Amino acid sequence: MKKWEFKPGVAVLSVAMLAIALAFVMPLLWMISTSVKPEKQAASQAIRLLPDPASSTLPQAAENYTAVWHDSTVQFPLYLRNTLIVAMLSVAGMTLSSAVVAYGLSRIRWKGRGAMFAITLATMMIPFPVLMVPLFAIFKQLGWNGTLAPLWVPAWFGGAFNIFMLRQFFMGIPKELDEAARIDGMGHWGIFWRIIVPLSKPALAVVALFHFVYVWNDFIGPLIYLHHRDTYTLALGLQLYQSQAGQTPWNLLMAASTLVVLPLVLLFIVTQGSFVRGISAEGLKG
Amino acid sequence: MANAADISRRVVLGAMGAAAAGFVAFGPRGGGDDAPKGAVVIDYWEKWTGHEGKAMQQVVDEFNGSQRDVFVRYFVTGNIGQKALIAIAGGTPPDLVGLWNFNVPAYAESGAILRLDELAAREGLRLDQYRRGIQEVMTTGRGADRKWYGVVNTAGTLAMYYNKKLFAEAGLDPARPPRTIEELESAHAALTKRNESGSVVQSGFLHGEPGWWSWIWGYHFGASIFDEVTERATIDLPQHAAAYRWLQRTVRGFGGTDTEAAKALELFRQGFGNYNTPQNAFLAGKVAMEIQGPWLANMVEEFAPGLNYGVAPMPCAADIYDVANPVALVDTDVLCIPRGAKHPEAAMKFIAFTQRQDITERLALAHCKICPLVKVSDGFFKAHKNRGLAVHNALADSARAFVVPKTRAWPEIKDDFDATVQRMWRLEVEADTALKGVQSRAQGYIDRVVEQRTRRYGGT
């Protein structure tokens, strides 16, 4: 074992980094802190992390969170369910379809494959505003506006970024496996399901995770395509809660924000490695 | 190889997934209702929440209980003017929507809401049942061209509220509120208090409180914003410049250079609480006079029961002062039937129910508003919480009562106007220059809608 020695440079750097880490978590800490205070103490200039007296934290938290959960106008339980429905359908579609397309772009040789791949990549650059108006018109023809469909059906047609990432991953799987499988009489579906998918689980998990976060965060989509209050998602519900001009006390608003943020943070803690590994892999290209 | 941490992580992830799936399967669903079998169900979107929402819900419940043919479902929707438009355009409109009166012109001209003339007549509603100023918000066009687009749900007119106790303290007569802008300015000077360090702690009058009607001040000097006949913006009239120079004078009164004055005002305002709280600037005595609707009495009762307030018409420039015809904005919310509504007749049945004398009066009492009907019962006056009800009532009949400019370009003009007034308010630009800019941009927005109308429908 190496002998521990004190390095002043490392110590200073560590302290500086911890300070920066604190700066990054402070907004979230303050959000939670405000969410467990009574309204009067939330709107005060004093900097306190816990309510006064500190023993009132739990009952006050219970009171605030119950008030948010049971708000008669902004029905968070309902929006949680809607968000989960969209997330499940959308994540399933995105993962599956991106994988199929990526398979086609990486392991099947066909004319125009290169061009197709280039077009797919180019679509990454298209700003959403270019699509939002015509999609609104198209969804109207289909009768989808006002339902959850506009938020998850497009996911079944794959996403450029994910296709790109999975293609890179699939390219790394030895071709010999395909050939062996073909000798065994497997078609493309067989190869895809029995060889590629099992070998690509980590990459597929990353796609699923990131798409889940994307759906949870999406604001402009629900803002445009959801009309009936009962169909709102959490992000839109939070904005509705916030926009009740001057009526929503800050402590309840922060409690609502905490409710929206919490599931993602939990997911991060549980799957921490995957998130970070996934991003490292995704960003490493150019 | 899977180690212990990996396994427990999978267990947690699985549990989260299962919880999510369970919530989807068994979680709450919207739209549950107890409509009687065979009834026509209509969706009604409204903006009211809190106790105002409860009063509206009561009307809905009473209607649902009164008959078995139509069942109304009440949905509160935030930012209703935008939400409803998107829903109508997207092909998923409700059957009935409670808009603000300022939404109506743009909705009407683009065909987003239905004309009500025939539907209303079938239910026995007539325009002449309503006060003059109220008829204005329900219709577009004049004379033979007049078209009926909405039915007033609750109505208010804007008046000046003043704090009688602060008046007395400042040596002013609480029974003789200012009538002209000049008088208002001198009262403002007398009512503005500073602390030892010179910061304002109490302001006489403040244009930005509550700040919802940034564009009206020129009307109190005798000008309007838009000429319906020639379709010209009239923000370049000298009366507007006079009005906003007055606004900037008020800000400069906070002392020092322009930057300092704007900063001092900002600091002063940051000390105000939210509108609907006891810390509201007027209720807390930080502002002695402000422009408000009749609903303020509800807030006085809830948050500041001891407040001794007076109500008078909002002062206007001396040269247009007319005791019989004071200047006032009519501010209402309106029930409209969207294009594409599945059951317009049923929606109209409900509208007619809300217009019954007893129902509309009861709703007006709960919301603390005026009664939009010409006929008002004695009981209404007796039961009303607002001591200035007579003032608000008279304002709705005044020849100088005005409504939001009736042009499809209004949403753009208003956003632009609001943003410009914000800049004037922070003394970033002089009123004269700023108004010239608004005028030319507003005319641009109007020209565009005129051009588009000509292109789409030909002629004028």
Place this chain on the structure above:
Amino acid sequence: MVFVLLPMGLSLYFSLTDYSLLESPVWVGAGNYRRLMDDPRFWLSVRNTLLFAFVFIPAATALSLVLAVALSGRLRVGKLVQACIFIPTLVPMVATAVVFSWLFNGEYGLVNAGLRAIGLEGPSWLTSRAWAVPALVLLSLWSIGQQVVVYIAAVHEVPAELHEAARLDGMSVVGRFFRVTLPMISPVVLFNVIVLTINTLQVFAQPYILFRTKDGQNDAGLFYTMHLYDNAFVYQQMGYASAMAWIQLVVVLILTAAMWWASRRFVHYRAA
């Protein structure tokens, strides 16, 4: 693809028409584009958006790189710090904006409370003209965690021998960063700057929530996509909004191409 190419074509067509939400499109040729040139609020939104991009993109990239280099060493606290920096990227934009509107509250916000503690009087961040963009930059810098993680991974890929050789040549830490690390990870930086640019030019949810108050829109907080949204869904000018969208698309394409081209001289691609 159906959800991209078909809408793109439609969008181009709409941009050449006068199209409201409820009425059918009428052909106007280049009319919308001409009108855009004379729309002061369009230019205002362009100005605000570019100002934000010019401040935010370099600031975010520089900060991410510095943090990445600092965290790529073998600090005991590295993993913890990395997690703390990453978590904010998971927070939904709406929640971020709501939380920051509370932090930036002039009277009770934590930011001004902190400034007060050190004897400064903070500005009213969200309503003043001068501080709107800085406030949005701070908020956005809070969510740079993804880039930091990417850059850390990239820095780890730089062969240790190169560093060792540079050290033996007597290069300082700063010198090694600019002469060794940065050139080696330049393809990753380029890719991320391009993605960041595309996203920054579309910023919507955060300013929509931060700068729309009951007093009206703060002029300094009107961004391109907000003006586009207003035109499409509030002012019923879908054709006009589509023209704005296409201008946005063209600008994004030009910027991307320009960055690509300009970077050929700097970006170092390792032989595969």
